[in-house]
Amino acid sequence: MHRRTFLMGLTTLAVGGSAAAQMKMDGMQHEMPRMDMGGGQDMGASANAEPMLPEGEPLRELPRLANESTVPGSFKARLTAEPATARFAEGLDTPILAYNGTNPGPLIEVKEGDRVEIEFNNNIPGEESTIHWHGMPVPADQDGNPMDPVASGSSRTYAFDLPEGSAAAYWYHPHPHGKTAAQVYRGLAGAFLVKPKSDPIPAEYGDTILMLTDLRLATDGTMPASTMADLMNGRVGDHVLVNGQKNPKLSVGEGAKRRFRLYNATNARFLKLAFDGALMTVIGSDGGLLEAPVAAKGILLSPAERLELIVSFEKPGPITLYTLEYDRGWMGPGRPADAGLTLLTVDVSDSPAQPAPELPRKLRTIAALGAPAANRRFVFTETMGMGGMSMGSGGMSMDSHGMQMGGEDMSMGAGGMKMEFLINDASFDMNRIDVVSKAGEVELWEVVNQADMDHPFHVHGTQFQVVERERGGKVSRADYLSWKDTVNVARGETVRLLLRQDRPGPCMYHCHILEHEQLGMMGIVNVQA
DSSP, X not given: OOHHHHHHHHHHHHTOXXXXXXXXXXXXXXXXXXXXXXXXXXXXXXXXXXXXXXXXXXXXXXXXXXXXXXXXXXXXXXXEEEEEEEEEETTEEEEEEEXXXXXXXXXXXXXTTOEEXXXXXXXXXXXXXXXXXXXXXXXXXXXXXXXXXXXXXXXXXXXXXXXXXXXXXXXXXXXXXXXXXXXXXXXXXXXXXXXXXXXXXXXGGOOEEEEEEEEOOOTTSOOOOOOHHHHHXXXXXXXXXXXXXXXXXXXXXETEEEEEEEEEOSSSOOEEEEETTSEEEEEEETTEEEEEEXXXXXXXXXXXXXXXXXXXXXXXXXXXXXXXXXXXXXXXXXXXXXXXXXXXXXXXXXXXXXOOOOOOSOOOOXXXXXXXXXXXXXXXXXXXXXXXXXXXXXXXXXXXTEEEEOSSOOOOOTTSOEEEEEXXXXXXXXXXXXXXXXXXXXXXXXXXXXXXXXXXXXXSSOOEEEEEEEETTEEEEOSSOXXXXXXXXXXXXXXXXXXXXXXXXXXXXXXXXXXXXXXXXEEEEEEEO
């Protein structure tokens, strides 16, 4: 369905006055207290002044998860997901969800070859949860996928061995069916860094994690519930944070070279980034280092992607990491003004930095995957249908803010409105296997986006190699060979990638705009031994 038809149906719903809806999306429940059809960036914001977040504080390092094991090559720890309070704006306490009380969650740092055992305690009242080890080479039964939930008040231990060659910047977040989007934007996400036994990047460059999240606050400091616009486009906050801070400050000496690992841990925000006045060199992607450094002027991080950079600060003065314009497609009013946001300020002093070795020309070898044994095609579309509606327990009413949904149970079913994001014309069904693959076989996946906006595509259980892109009849090869677990597929674009699943069991593939995943844009590949 094209954007005009999609939005006409949405507008019909908005102006329906007393028309009530209890909306059922394949058993998923959604909080949607309001739909505002007016303009402006935040379709759920109050007309009152927004809370002001402090800026310019020193960039803080992410707290580390302590290793409770004394055995070499072993990492044991505990992660607890539970309600907590954060203070993003002065004088306002914000209820959040947190791992071990921190936002973002604690940094987990291990080495390739380590044995990892993490006890997960779900203390979220009334909600299932999991921990998904995003991008990591873990067995299917340790992946934290939606088929393996941890009930509220329960715990389980995730255990896996990290193979040689798995060094990369991964992350972890919940993946419960129908609750992933809300649990992530409420605060459940953390960085997982697997270090190599021998690192070709000079230690003098440091190793700085920049975990990018976004935040929407009401005037009382709470996080407003998601709106209809959030479901259509994915939830985009009013503030972009770095390690939980707004525009923090980092100080370096003149001539310094710094290694940054950038994580896009937002639900739905596309971040096109550049450093103003500093040279950027890409050295790694989702699955670790590239074969060789690549100079870059701007980089695009779609939701869930990671990138490693070396940034050279050659001249004294303030250097900013800022956002560039990028059109990811947007349905309806309220498109955020994403260009020109300052995310990080680097103060470069006129005192020279300590001399550091040059970046090696060769970082590692990446073996190209061979000829595929199978070809698969995945087509992204969206659909919205209107029908008779029935009043739910909370009901629906119109007020000065627009459409107001009462209660927390919003579902779509027979006779109601049905909005879905689809893969191959099918909405996600946890009891259906969509693809059967054979462990160890290379496959060519063709991902076709016929929808009205970009969709970042994520595959569990493996890393893949992007072969080529096609848009408007023009085919282009990948800029460089790399290992990826998430790739943006622009609207009207086809992306072809090679992958091999080596671990038997069910794995997910889905759009990593988390609201779209919940509205059906997800499938299951069963890997057979």
